[in-house]
Amino acid sequence: MTNVNFQYPIFGPDIKCPHCRQTIEALTLTDTYLCPRHGAFEADPNTKVLVHLQSGRHWRLWEDKWYRQHTHPDGIRFEIHEALDRLYTEGYRATKVIISERYYSLISSYLEKGNNWQGEKETKVYKLYGLPVEFSSKASDEPCWEIINFILEKEKGAPSRYPYFRLFE
Incomplete structure (x- = not known):
């Protein structure tokens, strides 16, 4: 008798599509999942990465949620902007963005830079x-930072004006 688990890709017989979050099924005896709306996704059993074959976008799974692995600064900036918009519509406002250290070289040149004087110490x-x-800290003991992209710290109460429309400044 053969083990049924060997007939499916590493994520099992079905997953949620990273784009539309609709349940999609695996093609048996392959490493592929097929979404009727978004096409084929191939699962790499060695890296545990899901690749959208049509666009080449990479996704990784953390606590039952897919996180896109960005290769261009506009992708991560757009994702943060969308999350800020969702927070605002839910009645919250963001107070800080914590971005995974692995994106530092990708996005740092797109950030506003200033100096902060605290006592006798100047910090960027x-x-x-x-x-x-x-x-996030490079030496972080939290493995989530290898997969997730950012976290928004938030507080209740939307600001009096919406400051997040400066997407491409």
Whole structure:
């Protein structure tokens, strides 16, 4: 008797499509999932990366949620902008953006840079859409930062004006 798990890709018999979040099924005896709307996704069993074959976009799974692995600064900036928009419509406002350290070289030249004087020590301050930006620690013990892209710190109450429309400044 053969093990049924060997007939499916590494993520099992079905997954949620990273684009539309609709349940899509695996093609048996392949490493492929097929979404009727978005086409084929191939799962790499060695890297645990899901690749959208049509666009070449890479996705990784963390706690049942797919995270796109960005290769261009506009992709991560757009994703942050969308998350800020969702927060605002839910009645929250962001107070800080924490971005995965692996994106530092990709996005740092696109951030507003300033200096902050604290006592006798000067520190660099990065901002994106008017919000302070921090990067996750390189030596972080949290494995999530190898997969997730950013976290928004938030508080209840939307600001009096919407400051996030400066997407491509």
